[in-house]
Amino acid sequence: MISRTWLLALWPLSFAAGAVSRTTSLDGIYALAKRRVPAHAESFSFSLSTGEADSFVVSDVPGGIHVECTTVSACARGFYTYLTQYGCTDIWWTGSRLGQLPPDLPKVGTPIKGQAIVPYRYHFNTVTFSYTTPFWNFDQWELELDWLALRGVNLPLAWNGYEYILIETFREVGLSDADIFSFLSGPAFQSWNRFGNIQGSWGGDLPVTWVDDQFQLQKQILQRMVELGMTPVLPSFTGFVPRALSSLYPNASIVNGSQWEGFPTALTNDSFLEPFDPLFTTIQTSFISKQREAYGNVSHIYALDQYNENDPFSGDPAYLANVTAGTFASLRAADPDAVWLMQGWLFFSSAAFWTNERIEAYLGGVPGNDSMIILDLYSEAQPQWNRTSSYYGKQWVWCELHGYGGNIGMEGDLDALTQNPIAALHAPGSSMKGVGLTMEGQEGNELVYDILLDQAWSSAPLNLSSYVDQWVARRYNVRRLPKSALDAWRTLATTVYSNKDSGTQAAIKSIYELAPALTGMTNRTGHHPTAIPYDTNSTVLVAAKALLEARSENPLLATIPEFAYDVVDVTRQLLSNRFIDHYNVLVATYNSNATAPRNVAAAAGPLLALLDDLDELLATNEHFLLSNWIADAKRWTHGADRAAYARLLEYNARNQITLWGPDGEINDYASKAWAGLVRTYYKPRWEAFVEYLAQTKEAGAAYDAHVVSAKMIAIGQQWSNGTWGTGKGEGWGTRGDTSAVAARLVEKWA
Ligand SMILES: *[C@@H]1O[C@H](CO)[C@@H](O)[C@H](O)[C@H]1NC(C)=O
Ligand SMILES: *[C@@H]1O[C@H](CO)[C@@H](O)[C@H](O)[C@H]1NC(C)=O
Ligand SMILES: *[C@@H]1O[C@H](CO)[C@@H](O)[C@H](O)[C@H]1NC(C)=O
Ligand SMILES: *[C@@H]1O[C@H](CO)[C@@H](O)[C@H](O)[C@H]1NC(C)=O
Ligand SMILES: *[C@@H]1O[C@H](CO)[C@@H](O)[C@H](O)[C@H]1NC(C)=O
Ligand SMILES: *[C@@H]1O[C@H](CO)[C@@H](O)[C@H](O)[C@H]1NC(C)=O
Ligand SMILES: *[C@@H]1O[C@H](CO)[C@@H](O)[C@H](O)[C@H]1NC(C)=O
Ligand SMILES: *[C@@H]1O[C@H](CO)[C@@H](O)[C@H](O)[C@H]1NC(C)=O
Ligand SMILES: *[C@@H]1O[C@H](CO)[C@@H](O)[C@H](O)[C@H]1NC(C)=O
Ligand SMILES: *[C@@H]1O[C@H](CO)[C@@H](O)[C@H](O)[C@H]1NC(C)=O
Numbered sequence: 001m002i003s004r005t006w007l008l009a010l011w012p013l014s015f016a017a018g019a020v021s022r023t024t025s026l027d028g029i030y031a032l033a034k035r036r037v038p039a040h041a042e043s044f045s046f047s048l049s050t051g052e053a054d055s056f057v058v059s060d061v062p063g064g065i066h067v068e069c070t071t072v073s074a075c076a077r078g079f080y081t082y083l084t085q086y087g088c089t090d091i092w093w094t095g096s097r098l099g100q101l102p103p104d105l106p107k108v109g110t111p112i113k114g115q116a117i118v119p120y121r122y123h124f125n126t127v128t129f130s131y132t133t134p135f136w137n138f139d140q141w142e143l144e145l146d147w148l149a150l151r152g153v154n155l156p157l158a159w160n161g162y163e164y165i166l167i168e169t170f171r172e173v174g175l176s177d178a179d180i181f182s183f184l185s186g187p188a189f190q191s192w193n194r195f196g197n198i199q200g201s202w203g204g205d206l207p208v209t210w211v212d213d214q215f216q217l218q219k220q221i222l223q224r225m226v227e228l229g230m231t232p233v234l235p236s237f238t239g240f241v242p243r244a245l246s247s248l249y250p251n252a253s254i255v256n257g258s259q260w261e262g263f264p265t266a267l268t269n270d271s272f273l274e275p276f277d278p279l280f281t282t283i284q285t286s287f288i289s290k291q292r293e294a295y296g297n298v299s300h301i302y303a304l305d306q307y308n309e310n311d312p313f314s315g316d317p318a319y320l321a322n323v324t325a326g327t328f329a330s331l332r333a334a335d336p337d338a339v340w341l342m343q344g345w346l347f348f349s350s351a352a353f354w355t356n357e358r359i360e361a362y363l364g365g366v367p368g369n370d371s372m373i374i375l376d377l378y379s380e381a382q383p384q385w386n387r388t389s390s391y392y393g394k395q396w397v398w399c400e401l402h403g404y405g406g407n408i409g410m411e412g413d414l415d416a417l418t419q420n421p422i423a424a425l426h427a428p429g430s431s432m433k434g435v436g437l438t439m440e441g442q443e444g445n446e447l448v449y450d451i452l453l454d455q456a457w458s459s460a461p462l463n464l465s466s467y468v469d470q471w472v473a474r475r476y477n478v479r480r481l482p483k484s485a486l487d488a489w490r491t492l493a494t495t496v497y498s499n500k501d502s503g504t505q506a507a508i509k510s511i512y513e514l515a516p517a518l519t520g521m522t523n524r525t526g527h528h529p530t531a532i533p534y535d536t537n538s539t540v541l542v543a544a545k546a547l548l549e550a551r552s553e554n555p556l557l558a559t560i561p562e563f564a565y566d567v568v569d570v571t572r573q574l575l576s577n578r579f580i581d582h583y584n585v586l587v588a589t590y591n592s593n594a595t596a597p598r599n600v601a602a603a604a605g606p607l608l609a610l611l612d613d614l615d616e617l618l619a620t621n622e623h624f625l626l627s628n629w630i631a632d633a634k635r636w637t638h639g640a641d642r643a644a645y646a647r648l649l650e651y652n653a654r655n656q657i658t659l660w661g662p663d664g665e666i667n668d669y670a671s672k673a674w675a676g677l678v679r680t681y682y683k684p685r686w687e688a689f690v691e692y693l694a695q696t697k698e699a700g701a702a703y704d705a706h707v708v709s710a711k712m713i714a715i716g717q718q719w720s721n722g723t724w725g726t727g728k729g730e731g732w733g734t735r736g737d738t739s740a741v742a743a744r745l746v747e748k749w750a
């Protein structure tokens with residue numbers, strides 16, 4: 001147990017920065033109540049009081065419930081605490097159920113008090129803006145922002161519309177539109193252009209209409225963030241520039257960045273304007289003042305990443321310190337209160353380059369400790385703060401990564417998510433100032449994200465067994481919740497979500513989503529593991545059966561969207577794991593029997609049938625549909641030449657989740673468990689693979705991995721060019737009944 005007095009003693013230090021929002025209007029919280037609990041909006045009142053930390057008190061008052069708070073964010077959190085703990089309702093990625101509060105509001109009795117244990121509760125990874133939200137409209141953002149605010153997030157990243165300001169800035173220094181647009185990347189790939197990993201587009205240039213629309217959307221997003229008591233983390237100028245800047249400014253210090261993944265030089269090696277060049281500060285000042293003009297004085301915290309999967313031009317510590325000194329000086333020239341926020345992924349992913357000496361030099365170039373916030377991006381599995389003396393005193397945030405490329409394999413370690421942030425906060429000399437979610441894709445495994453944001457309001461590690469029970473009770477929120485529903489989650493929480501295997505942390509990839517090959521697919525560990533660190537029969541299978549049993553006991557459960565989602569998800573994981581077994585049979589058959597092509601086809605039977613079943617299952621739920629991803633993308637089509645714009649958007653949407661690059665540069669990195677994708681893409685790839693295996697058997701020829709991989713890329717290129725809705729059975733929306741399909745499939749694949 002952590003001593004409470006000790007915690008309180010930390011407060012003055014923790015709030016030294018004072019960089020987070022001091023918005024004092026409660027209008028946004030009243031609007032939130034009206035939006036989410038319209039029937040009871042009049043019964044809630046809020047007031048601000050003074051105090052250092054984010055804290056709240058919820059109490060009964062005549063005619064309703066009152067939330068007193070020290071910040072607007074704490075008011076949202078206090079409201080949420082009442083809605084979840086007393087109202088047994090919640091807001092999920094799959095929708096808000098807060099409207100289902102009981103008609104007579106439960107009284108709280110003894111007032112509930114809450115206090116954040118850290119000043120920053122952060123959300124988003126730069127790449128979430130491409131993996132999850134690239135095609136969102138404001139309705140989707142509204143749900144997200146309410147989800148964040150209610151959970152107490154006060155520091156969300158806000159990348160939309162970046163290009164609008166950047167283009168204006170680049171024009172001002174004399175770059176032509178041709179120079180600028182040949183540098184920017186397509187609608188589904190902007191994150192990596194922002195990181196300086198890639199430049200330019202494949203499948204068509206970024207449309208101006210897209211840039212304008214995203215700018216308008218950003219205005220709505222920022223206004224709402226501020227209303228909800230959040231301080232947006234805004235973009236800034238990073239140093240990455242169009243190649244043509246060198247010709248315009250022949251004396252400017254511009255270097256070529258390193259190559260990213262397998263991309264050809266034309267699409268990577270982005271030009272980087274060295275921060276010590278005076279032109280850097282000129283551009284930064286222009287960028288930030290344009291941004292302030294467009295959005296108002298909403299934040300002093302700026303996201304700025306220069307070396308995320310890019311190596312610096314030099315590893316000389318003096319050079320690295322010079323880069324940060326120049327960069328920070330440019331921020332402060334533009335905004336005297338600027339705080340620099342960066343993702344710390346590089347310190348793990350490029351650990352060989354980023355020795356402690358170099359990290360210390362790089363961070364040391366920035367004067368003071370409150371001047372920076374480092375996101376310790378992968379704290380749940382690969383923390384870096386503990387090898388860098390707590391980032392040498394700079395502020396940092398304990399972050400959960402998870403969800404690579406939007407992969408949703410069930411996995412997590414609830415113990416680590418509850419105990420480790422508390423331990424890190426109390427480590428000697430700790431400069432940890434926040435917790436945050438930095439998932440690449442925000443889908444699936446919602447439990448492991450909820451729990452970390454809840455931990456941010458509890459000074460002792462949460463009690464997992466009671467946490468999980470309460471989480472399930474409000475997730476399903478039916479009268480007479482069958483015990484089997486709780487049992488399903490108790491089983492998952494103590495197995496799949498208690499993963500201690502360091503080789504398989506963060507989302508586990510399903511092998512059916514990978515380009516088929518004879519070797520190297522199973523038992524992968526590390527980045528994108530495919531090894532399954534638990535026994536499926538006693539975990540996922542048990543949970544799937546228990547959920548179906550619960551549904552039989554109380555048919556009302558079938559009407560709960562989150563229940564339907566979980567039934568699909570757990571059944572999906574069962575089928576996904578079973579696929580590995582059938583794949584192993586196929587490989588063993590191919591390897592062990594030199595004479596019978598027919599046996600290869602026979603061994604492939606169950607594997608291909610499983611993909612049909614999986615597609616049928618996923619098609620029953622709106623959250624597992626390729627057609628929604630494509631429809632969301634094409635929704636942005638308007639203006640002149642709509643047909644070409646629609647084609648470009650659909651190509652972007654399709655290419656990212658498959659080839660990820662014109663020629664499969666990071667093939668299948670962002671694969672998805674989506675109906676439509678399984679049937680029209682994964683299955684044809686496996687069929688082609690099986691056909692190839694049978695052919696080589698027939699011909700007595702050797703297996704050639706290069707031939708197989710070239711076939712798969714060709715299939716991807718053709719598929720990326722497709723138009724959904726033109727092929728056989730390519731519909732929009734869901735079909736089939738989740739419970740019926742899941743019941744049949746769980747029995748079949750048990
Ligand atoms: C670049 O530097 C050279 C040598 O110092 C100088 O002669 C030239 O005028 C400079 N060009 C510009 C565009 O500043
Ligand atoms: C950067 O790469 C471009 C394209 O290959 C090349 O033309 C240019 O000379 C390079 N610049 C530097 C400074 O190496
Ligand atoms: C691109 O980066 C790679 C190193 O990552 C380097 O070898 C190559 O020379 C660079 N190309 C250009 C044109 O700068
Ligand atoms: C922006 O807000 C800060 C306080 O957060 C204030 O000091 C500064 O003067 C404001 N700047 C403008 C341009 O309004
Ligand atoms: C950074 O390096 C440049 C070029 O060598 C030099 O002019 C500048 O003074 C250095 N800045 C700092 C802060 O060391
Ligand atoms: C930091 O913590 C992680 C996870 O607990 C551990 O694996 C790693 O060895 C630690 N590193 C150092 C340098 O202590
Ligand atoms: C920053 O933190 C480090 C480590 O705690 C400390 O040694 C240093 O004095 C601090 N710097 C400032 C300017 O407070
Ligand atoms: C956690 O909560 C459960 C159920 O409420 C209780 O039985 C258990 O003792 C608690 N565990 C701890 C460590 O407090
Ligand atoms: C994967 O690992 C499991 C358990 O360690 C082992 O039984 C199996 O043979 C391995 N499969 C492959 C293809 O290496
Ligand atoms: C899991 O159950 C399946 C089907 O009953 C069985 O074939 C398999 O051997 C079981 N696996 C383990 C590890 O017990």
Ligand SMILES: *[C@@H]1O[C@H](CO)[C@@H](O)[C@H](O)[C@H]1NC(C)=O
Pocket residue numbers: 589592593595596599
């Ligand atoms: C090998 O092929 C023979 C003849 O087709 C068949 O009877 C036998 O079952 C096959 N063995 C394996 C391990 O597939």
Ligand SMILES: *[C@@H]1O[C@H](CO)[C@@H](O)[C@H](O)[C@H]1NC(C)=O
Pocket residue numbers: 717718721
């Ligand atoms: C995809 O479409 C592009 C542009 O229309 C075309 O150049 C390319 O050949 C097509 N590729 C395939 C494999 O259909």
